[in-house]
Amino acid sequence: MLPTPVLLTVEELSASYGSIQALHQVNLQVEEGQIACVLGANGAGKTTLMRALSGLMEKPQGRTHFQGRDLLSMEAEDIVKYGIAHVPQGRMVFAQLSVLDNLKLGGYTRPAKEVLHDIDRVLSYFPRLKERIAQRAGTLSGGEQQMLAIARGLLSKPKLLMLDEPSMGVAPILKEFIFEKLREIRNAENLSILLVEQDAALALQIADMGYVMETGRIVLKGPCDELSRSDVVQQAYLSTQN
Numbered sequence: 001m002l003p004t005p006v007l008l009t010v011e012e013l014s015a016s017y018g019s020i021q022a023l024h025q026v027n028l029q030v031e032e033g034q035i036a037c038v039l040g041a042n043g044a045g046k047t048t049l050m051r052a053l054s055g056l057m058e059k060p061q062g063r064t065h066f067q068g069r070d071l072l073s074m075e076a077e078d079i080v081k082y083g084i085a086h087v088p089q090g091r092m093v094f095a096q097l098s099v100l101d102n103l104k105l106g107g108y109t110r111p112a113k114e115v116l117h118d119i120d121r122v123l124s125y126f127p128r129l130k131e132r133i134a135q136r137a138g139t140l141s142g143g144e145q146q147m148l149a150i151a152r153g154l155l156s157k158p159k160l161l162m163l164d165e166p167s168m169g170v171a172p173i174l175k176e177f178i179f180e181k182l183r184e185i186r187n188a189e190n191l192s193i194l195l196v197e198q199d200a201a202l203a204l205q206i207a208d209m210g211y212v213m214e215t216g217r218i219v220l221k222g223p224c225d226e227l228s229r230s231d232v233v234q235q236a237y238l239s240t241q242n
């Protein structure tokens with residue numbers, strides 16, 4: 001069997017906020033069609049990793065390979081056009097705009113006609129959004145806003161969807177729904193997903209490959225079924241969760 005092609009390779013990635021180094025020589029890979037997750041506590045560097053790959057950090061060091069390009073030399077807007085959508089922590093939907101207008105903005109790099117067609121398809125994953133299409137985004141629940149942020153990300157037609165803590169501020173029942181949806185979307189859209197998450201149990205449930213990050217370093221990696229059984233992950237990330 002041929003090995004699965006790699007979509008994203010990150011090599012020796014370091015990034016700092018002034019004198020504070022937040023990432024230390026991070027290495028990871030996302031294969032085509034894979035869901036990879038990065039687990040880590042508060043302040044481990046997960047958001048910084050997402051920001052560095054989206055062109056939002058100043059002078060990150062290291063190398064990346066994504067469809068023949070190094071993301072570290074690209075502007076944030078070009079990274080979106082080139083096939084990476086970043087759903088930020090806290091969702092960042094436009095509270096005053098309707099659900100529909102938020103979705104349209106997700107496709108700002110693409111022809112409007114194509115985007116309108118895709119909005120229908122993306123809404124089929126999230127019927128609750130369809131019901132609330134004219135509602136202002138700020139009136140949605142946390143879980144619904146997360147669905148909107150994911151749907152908006154999909155409208156740039158990414159090859160790689162990066163999600164920063166999609167479980168944050170979401171009611172438990174919707175967390176399960178959203179994480180299961182991610183798997184369905186990955187299968188249906190021929191997408192790869194890189195997910196950073198504090199809720200290790202949820203992330204390990206849907207991801208294929210996992211990385212554990214502590215103080216800006218990857219300290220452990222492996223297929224998620226193996227990681228779930230490892231003592232380190234059991235004690236540090238799974239024992240306090242239900």
Ligand code: ATP
Nearest residue numbers: 017020022040041042043044045046047048049198
């Ligand atoms: P959380 O789950 O709380 O979002 P995280 O794993 O995403 O945490 P980061 O937000 O990437 O972690 O933070 C990594 C380190 O960088 C932390 O030590 C944090 O204090 C520091 N840091 C993050 N943002 C800034 C900033 N704007 N200026 C200075 N230091 C920062």
